[in-house]
Structures are given as C-alpha cells and as structure tokens.
Amino acid sequence: MLLKEIKTIFQNELAALYPKEEIDAFFYAMVEHYLGLERFVLVVTPNITLTKEEEQPLFEGLMRLRSEEPIQYILGEASFRDVILKVNKEVLIPRPETEELVAWVVQEWGNREDTSSVLLDIGTGSGCIAIALAKALPSAKVYALDVSKKALEVAMENATLNNVEVTFMLADILAFDAVPDVAFDIIISNPPYVRTSERPEIRNNVKKYEPEQALFVSDEHPLLYYKAIARFANAHLKKEGSLFLEINQYLGKETKAFLEEHYFTKVELKKDIFGKDRMLKALK
C-alpha cells in the first residue's frame, strides 16, 4: 500500500478523537520510529510503497491510538529537554511544564561557580528531572527516589541510556523513611497533585493509561505530598538550600502560604507558558 494512503486511513480512523494536526504528528512520529523515514522524505517522494511487514507496526499503532493510548507509550519513548527517555505504563509521561521547572533550577544554579551541589528528585518516575539535571549540572551529585519499584527500574535504565550517574532509592516520602543522612543543596519534586474532583478535566488517554499513583490525591488532603516534602526538606536541606516544586494550578496560593508558614522564606510562585500557577521556589 502507498504510504500516503495509510496517512489518509489514519486521518479517517482517528478524526473523531484527535485534531487533524495531532493525527499527522502521530503518523509522522510512527513512520520515523518504525521505518526510519523523516517527514521531509515523504514530501519529496510522495509515492513510497510499503511491504506488508513495513505496514504492520503502523496499523498496530493505529489500533492503539484508537483506544486512546498515548503515543509515547506506543513508541516506548518520550523526549524531555535534550534527553530521550524510555517510558511504559509504570511511569508518568514527562510533561512540558516539568521541563520549565527544570529550566528554572538550571537558570538559578547553572551559573554558580561551584555547581558541585547535591540534589534530590522526589517521585522521580521516568527519572526525567534527575537525568536532565545530571546532564545540565555535570558536577552535581544527583539522588532520586520513588515509592514505585517498577518506576525506578525504568528510571535506572534511562540514566544508563543517557550516560549519567544518579543514585536511585526506593522510599516512601509519606513515611519519611529510608533516605540516607545526606544534606541537599536542592530538593525538587513533581509529586501527585490532581484532586479526585478534577478527574473530569483530565483527558481520557491520561486516565486510562497513566499510573494513578503518579497523578491523584484526595480532595480532603490536596497538599499531602507538599506537606511531607516540606517536612523532609526542612530536615535534609542545607542552610540556604532551595526547594523547587511543580504544583496544582488551582492551589498556588495555598501551597505558597503553607511553605511560608512552615520552615521556608522567599517563597516564589511562577506561572507556566500557559499563564497557570505551576511552580514554586522556596529557600530554607
């Protein structure tokens, strides 16, 4: 079958679920991933014909897209800043907002003469934050923890693939356990923060496929993780160390107020590129 005919099938089969541009992006991403053909090749040679074997992964991918599975899980990889990460259903797919949080840390710490800082990423998932920071701040010593053993396996593989050294730990931040007595310059976290009542706002592909444990908190205790992280950071941050947090866009003021009332000064709230309250920085 002609490749351009398969492109038309993608558009027809997926039109009810995704915008046209997104379908094209899925199609080109799969063609590049499975066939090694870049988008411009299809433009200059529109009549490429595929064998049955070559068609097969594209049609399998199409079926999975119809079930609203995220493209990153289908391809098994995601990009985050300058890093390519393996992802599967055990880990959250890294988000652009989190890239902005990492950029903030690099902006604040990257120019310091002594970047041999000690960092901790709490709730590391795919390892995206820890690995991107290990690359951006090469003399930093980077630690990362998660409560999910399966997520840590993915994160460890990603550190190896990206040639960086990160010390991973299996630990439950809510139980305040098992972290060696290390003093950190920076603690950074993107913890679960979506309230159960916000579920209707969340897209199906997220709800059906991404790990619940990475996303949701109860409406009764929306700051559960922030309180635990703040307590932990108070005990483990060096004097004048910094805490960087991704936050729920609706809870910026509450989260900032909590940090100001407990342990921290100079708490700064920052919006993401969409103008939503999305990050906090605080000094011990």
Ligand SMILES: C[S@@+](CC[C@H](N)C(=O)[O-])C[C@H]1O[C@@H](n2cnc3c(N)ncnc32)[C@H](O)[C@@H]1O
């Ligand atoms: C929102 S995801 C963030 C993943 C990754 N850091 C990122 O930014 O894409 C939250 C992560 O926290 C982990 N987590 C949930 N509860 C935890 C706990 N009690 N202690 C440590 N990690 C936890 C989840 O397994 C998940 O990997």
